[in-house]
Amino acid sequence: MLIVKKFGGTSVGSPERIMNVAIRCVEDFKKGHDVVVVLSAMGKTTDELIELAHKVNPKPPKRELDMLMTTGEQISVAMMAMAMDSLGVRAVSLNAYQVAMHTTSRYGNARLKRIDSDRIRHELEDHKIVIVTGFQGINKYDDYTTLGRGGSDTTAVALAAALHADACEIYTDVDGVYTCDPRIVKSARKLKEITYDEMLELATLGAGVLHNRSVEMAKKYGVTLVVRSSLNYSEGTLVKEDTKVERMLISGVAVDKNADRISVIGLKDQPGVAFRLFDVLAKANVNVDMILQSIGRDGTKDISFTCDDGAIDDAIKALEANKERLGYKSLDTLEDVAKVSIVGAGMMSHPGVAAKMFEALYNAGININMISTSEIRVTVLIREKEAERAAEAIHDLFDLGD
Numbered sequence: 001m002l003i004v005k006k007f008g009g010t011s012v013g014s015p016e017r018i019m020n021v022a023i024r025c026v027e028d029f030k031k032g033h034d035v036v037v038v039l040s041a042m043g044k045t046t047d048e049l050i051e052l053a054h055k056v057n058p059k060p061p062k063r064e065l066d067m068l069m070t071t072g073e074q075i076s077v078a079m080m081a082m083a084m085d086s087l088g089v090r091a092v093s094l095n096a097y098q099v100a101m102h103t104t105s106r107y108g109n110a111r112l113k114r115i116d117s118d119r120i121r122h123e124l125e126d127h128k129i130v131i132v133t134g135f136q137g138i139n140k141y142d143d144y145t146t147l148g149r150g151g152s153d154t155t156a157v158a159l160a161a162a163l164h165a166d167a168c169e170i171y172t173d174v175d176g177v178y179t180c181d182p183r184i185v186k187s188a189r190k191l192k193e194i195t196y197d198e199m200l201e202l203a204t205l206g207a208g209v210l211h212n213r214s215v216e217m218a219k220k221y222g223v224t225l226v227v228r229s230s231l232n233y234s235e236g237t238l239v240k241e242d243t244k245v246e247r248m249l250i251s252g253v254a255v256d257k258n259a260d261r262i263s264v265i266g267l268k269d270q271p272g273v274a275f276r277l278f279d280v281l282a283k284a285n286v287n288v289d290m291i292l293q294s295i296g297r298d299g300t301k302d303i304s305f306t307c308d309d310g311a312i313d314d315a316i317k318a319l320e321a322n323k324e325r326l327g328y329k330s331l332d333t334l335e336d337v338a339k340v341s342i343v344g345a346g347m348m349s350h351p352g353v354a355a356k357m358f359e360a361l362y363n364a365g366i367n368i369n370m371i372s373t374s375e376i377r378v379t380v381l382i383r384e385k386e387a388e389r390a391a392e393a394i395h396d397l398f399d400l401g402d
């Protein structure tokens with residue numbers, strides 16, 4: 001069997017933890033499996049590197065930031081190979097350049113395009129454990145790129161797909177995917193299984209346990225994932241196309257505090273206004289999420305939208321630069337907002353799910369700022385300081401907990 005095993009930052013956060021991971025991987029290797037290990041940077045290394053960069057430049061060039069951040073993963077893979085060597089097992093660490101993991105050219109948020117699997121296959125045939133840096137790639141200029149925060153999961157899934165692996169295991173600091181972030185809702189329950197579609201929504205809506213692109217890729221290539229703990233041997237959660245065990249209305253609640261809201265006030269109430277507004281934002285590379293347009297009154301209307309808090313400066317800059325053309329009166333921004341979402345394939349066939357979510361918020365005295373829905377989710381925008389309480393109230397009313 002060929003197994004891809006990915007370990008996150010906490011799982012390799014100290015020399016002891018690295019040793020623990022090495023032992024776990026060697027166990028599989030000694031059973032006769034081919035083992036490819038994907039690692040994140042140790043502990044909070046990536047955060048620390050970003051902080052370090054900001055000490056010399058408040059707006060570090062993205063290329064150089066990637067050059068810096070990719071060193072984090074390089075430390076952990078080298079350490080892991082040394083740990084395995086100390087256990088008497090042959091292992092080789094490889095970075096994105098050595099493997100040849102080709103990505104798009106966009107620094108800080110590149111997408112994997114193609115992976116050469118020759119080097120890895122050759123090392124596996126040579127009876128070595130292969131340890132690969134997560135989160136990084138190389139672009140057409142032969143520069144290092146990164147895949148976005150949390151991107152090591154995507155490296156693992158991409159490798160599993162490229163190598164036609166028999167298993168792809170994502171080891172982290174929780175036992176699996178829960179009905180809500182267990183740090184937010186104490187009574188959250190571990191799911192045995194979850195579908196790609198539900199997991200993709202949860203991951204996109206703030207459940208950081210998996211990088212959303214890793215789920216997208218797993219679905220595309222049919223890679224079954226298991227999310228489990230590196231600190232114990234409990235079963236974990238399967239992420240796959242179909243689930244049988246649990247047929248629940250709602251599979252989880254997600255919280256995303258990275259949202260900001262911008263309201264564009266006093267736009268003309270006529271055709272083409274929304275097009276021009278969102279065209280300006282798209283050209284500034286701002287990803288817009290929830291959108292709300294008010295009813296026109298006296299020939300004017302307001303449009304509000306949310307974006308990631310990292311994008312708000314670019315959004316404001318673009319809107320201000322085009323004030324005349326867009327013809328609005330003023331901008332109003334709200335930064336202390338959060339998105340709370342419920343996700344579940346069951347809601348497609350059950351009316352009243354959104355109403356129940358709003359009831360939970362009403363009972364908790366929490367005001368809703370914006371609402372958006374899809375077939376399998378409902379998202380509300382609320383005050384950030386009420387996010388935890390909202391998640392708990394919703395989780396309780398849907399009776400998701402233990």
Ligand code: ADP
Nearest residue numbers: 008009010172173177178180181183207208209
């Ligand atoms: P790693 O470094 O292993 O990639 P992450 O911090 O990226 O770990 O992801 C694991 C964390 O995701 C958990 O510690 C947990 O707080 C958070 N999390 C958010 N939502 C969920 C969820 N629904 N189920 C499990 N964990 C979640």
Ligand code: ASP
Nearest residue numbers: 040046135149150151152
């Ligand atoms: N080390 C990177 C980060 O902190 C990638 C990852 O952890 O998946 O975002």
Ligand code: MG
Nearest residue numbers: 008150208209
């Ligand atoms: Mg992660």
